[in-house]
Amino acid sequence: xxxxxxxxxxxxxxxxxxxxxxxxxxxxxxxxxxxxxxxxxxxxxxxxxxxxxxxxxxxxxxxxxxxxxxxxxxxxxxxxxxxxxxxxxxxxxxxxxxxxxxxxxxxxxxxxxxxxxxxxxxxxxxxxxxxxxxxxxxxxxxxxxxxxxxxxxxxxxxxxxxxxxxxxxxxxxxxxxxxxxxxxxxxxxxxxxxxxxxxxxxxxxxxxxxxxxxxxxxxxxxxxxxxxxxxxxxxxxxxxxxxxxxxx
Numbered sequence: 528x529x530x531x532x533x534x535x536x537x538x539x540x541x542x543x544x545x546x547x548x549x550x551x552x553x554x555x556x557x558x559x560x561x562x563x564x565x566x567x568x569x570x571x572x573x574x575x576x577x578x579x580x581x582x583x584x585x586x587x588x589x590x591x592x593x594x595x596x597x598x599x600x601x602x603x604x605x606x607x608x609x610x611x612x613x614x615x616x617x618x619x620x621x622x623x624x625x626x627x628x629x630x631x632x633x634x635x636x637x638x639x640x641x642x643x644x645x646x647x648x649x650x651x652x653x654x655x656x657x658x659x660x661x662x663x664x665x666x667x668x669x670x671x672x673x674x675x676x677x678x679x680x681x682x683x684x685x686x687x688x689x690x691x692x693x694x695x696x697x698x699x700x701x702x703x704x705x706x707x708x709x710x711x712x713x714x715x716x717x718x719x720x721x722x723x724x725x726x727x728x729x730x731x732x733x734x735x736x737x738x739x740x741x742x743x744x745x746x747x748x749x750x751x752x753x754x755x756x757x758x759x760x761x762x763x764x765x766x767x768x769x770x771x772x773x774x775x
Contacts, residue, residue, distance in 0.1 A: 534635055538645045541584035542631050545577045546649035556625045570623045577615035585611050597728050610636045614728040618704030632706035634731035644732035646710040655710035655736055663713050663740035672742040672761035673715040681718035684708040709733020712759050713740035719760030719768045727752040
């Protein structure tokens with residue numbers, strides 16, 4: 528593995544610190560399931576606290592960088608062309624129900640280009656990261672998208688079940704965590720992912736990981752940051768997936 532940049536090192540340390548809060552609070556969810564108040568307020572507080580820690584840690588090293596985050600929205604600082612994109616817990620519904628499938632998603636965009644990306648699964652201790660022109664990695668091992676050719680053998684994911692979408696004839700999963708879905712495409716665990724009307728903080732890190740792992744994503748620049756239609760797959764399967772979606 529090539530040496531990681533100072534920015535990525537900052538990101539990893541911030542996520543490691545924030546993950547301690549997530550792991551601790553996730554351990555409390557089971558006790559809250561039977562409480563009258565329920566765990567929803569508790570999870571919202573966890574989300575906000577994790578975001579605070581991430582922002583605090585990132586600002587310590589890069590105080591002038593701007594921020595786009597799920598909870599606080601846009602925070603513009605002196606460097607408006609350098610933006611941290613943060614999703615403190617992607618997969619909060621899973622977290623809420625005690626399902627251990629969620630992640631911190633963190634990306635750095637400089638001059639409108641994604642430069643560094645990190646998706647951190649605290650429960651499974653899995654870290655997916657990428658830097659522009661430097662490859663994508665899982666726990667320090669280089670990753671590549673899958674090399675399947677036959678779309679019938681592929682596994683796809685989308686988190687649009689709540690919209691009552693009837694999926695095209697693809698082998699589908701709905702995991703409830705977009706960041707991990709994209710990371711899994713990068714690692715070859717999934718062959719493709721698609722979703723409509725999604726936020727930039729859900730997908731920014733995953734896009735760079737997929738691309739640096741040799742995959743293909745659509746151009747999201749024409750969308751508003753809070754209403755993006757994302758498509759991602761291995762480069763071989765991408766046109767075949769798009770054809771299925773276009774014909775649907």
